[in-house]
Amino acid sequence: MCVKIALLGAESTGKTQLATDLVAHLRACGLSALQVPEVLREWCDEQGRTPRPHEQAFIAQAQADRVNLAAGSAAADYLIADTTPMMTAIYSHKLFADASLYHFALAHQSSYDLTLVTALDLPWVADGLQRDGVHVREPVDAMLRLALESGKIPYQVIYGKGLDRLQNSINAINSIAKIPIPDCRK
Secondary structure: OOOEEEEEEOOOOOHHHHHHHHHHHHHHOOOEEEEOOOOOHHHHHHOOOOOHHHHHHHHHHHHHHHHHHHHHOOOOEEEEEEEOHHHHHHHHHHHOOOOOOOHHHHHHOOOOOOOEEEEOOOOOOOOOHHOOOOHHHHHHHHHHHHHHHOOOOEEHHHHHHHHOHHHHHHHHHHOOOOOOOOOOOO
């Protein structure tokens, strides 16, 4: 059974890069690891726009399905989810005043062994359709932490740049790992 790790955070906080770096490091350490990519990014690329209010539930469900399929079909040591339905619920609430996805998102989030929240310590970078602007990061971060806390979902905030961020993630994983993962600087 694989260890499921969720990477959550406001836009432009390095979730995708951290997922890629974690998977590469785990594989370099001789462990099997899967990265589950973000459905929303692919959806926006395919549709040429961001989802409308009535499409949010589909995005959330598709993200959960993608993670569940990967977890059920692979014999990996680690599964790294580059976001979960929780972020869809947060943005649906923030952008459309629709809080209806929280129940589903929290139920799905409780299936992870570890939830990592990427800190706001990286500079904001424009990234096509998915970026609302630097002014959205702090409110989204606050909404995310509040949702996780209200759902009693434990999480660790990951700070740092480059190898520091990767090592801080490894340290967080090692807090639950049966076999410690070697440091990334060795």
